[in-house]
């Protein structure tokens with residue numbers, strides 16, 4: 001089968017390989033992958049900025065149909081539309097695992113970095129980590145479950161957002177757009193910020209419910225923040241751009257004792273005004289990846305059509321054209337780019 005693999009470090013390290021279809025074992029499902037999304041994390045793996053156990057098939061955002069059911073599995077049948085959790089295994093004995101936070105287990109293995117992932121015609125996953133896609137939700141939309149789940153963790157599970165809060169979301173890419181929608185669903189007044197060239201993305205954020213948008217290359221963010229929040233500063237800020245100037249700006253427009261939530265990876269060490277955070281007793285919290293609960297909330301939101309996701313799928317490339325797809329992601333033009341790994345009749 002075709003599989004997009006990171007074989008070794010360096011710019012030539014990624015290759016579309018032909019590898020055997022993986023066998024399905026006890027308690028496992030083999031899934032024929034319909035769509036596999038390219039995530040910021042995949043870009044960091046390609047750029048040698050994120051730890052991965054090489055060689056490995058990339059991809060942790062996907063949807064597909066059950067192709068084979070392993071011995072001992074109940075609740076799934078061939079042909080069922082499914083997604084699965086990113087974390088595939090954890091040690092089970094460390095403090096994080098004992099307290100039910102295996103997402104933070106230092107020994108955890110995730111698909112697409114620690115174990116073979118979804119940028120392939122087939123992926124094998126543990127059935128107890130798979131979820132049925134709700135009826136009426138397309139495979140294409142369901143392929144966004146993991147990024148939605150990460151934002152659900154940020155907004156719904158980790159942050160202390162409350163109805164009526166003034167919220168600032170920095171970065172109008174896919175994560176920022178999802179975060180903004182979830183913050184609005186939580187009852188906040190949402191402002192989305194972008195930089196030069198983000199005009200269209202900011203317009204979309206407005207269409208999808210943001211109360212205000214700011215192009216930080218055109219106007220003074222601190223001044224706009226004072227206008228919007230009546231001089232008080234934002235109650236919660238979400239850093240969804242993963243660039244250093246954005247982190248600094250987010251911290252500055254956050255009110256004292258407000259909450260700064262880091263959503264995206266920077267891929268490098270960034271300077272941070274810790275004195276400003278200290279003096280204002282600003283709470284810095286981090287949210288990375290999606291837990292079981294995040295996926296469960298996500299699937300409820302998808303089933304209830306509470307999120308506008310169609311506008312966030314920009315393009316679908318056959319896996320053979322992965323280089324064009326990666327170049328498309330690098331252009332920062334649009335939102336989610338999906339790969340189509342196999343031969344599928346339906347679009």
Ligand SMILES: [Zn+2]
Nearest residue numbers: 039061146147
């Ligand atoms: Zn992802």
Ligand SMILES: [Zn+2]
Nearest residue numbers: 091094097105
């Ligand atoms: Zn553990």
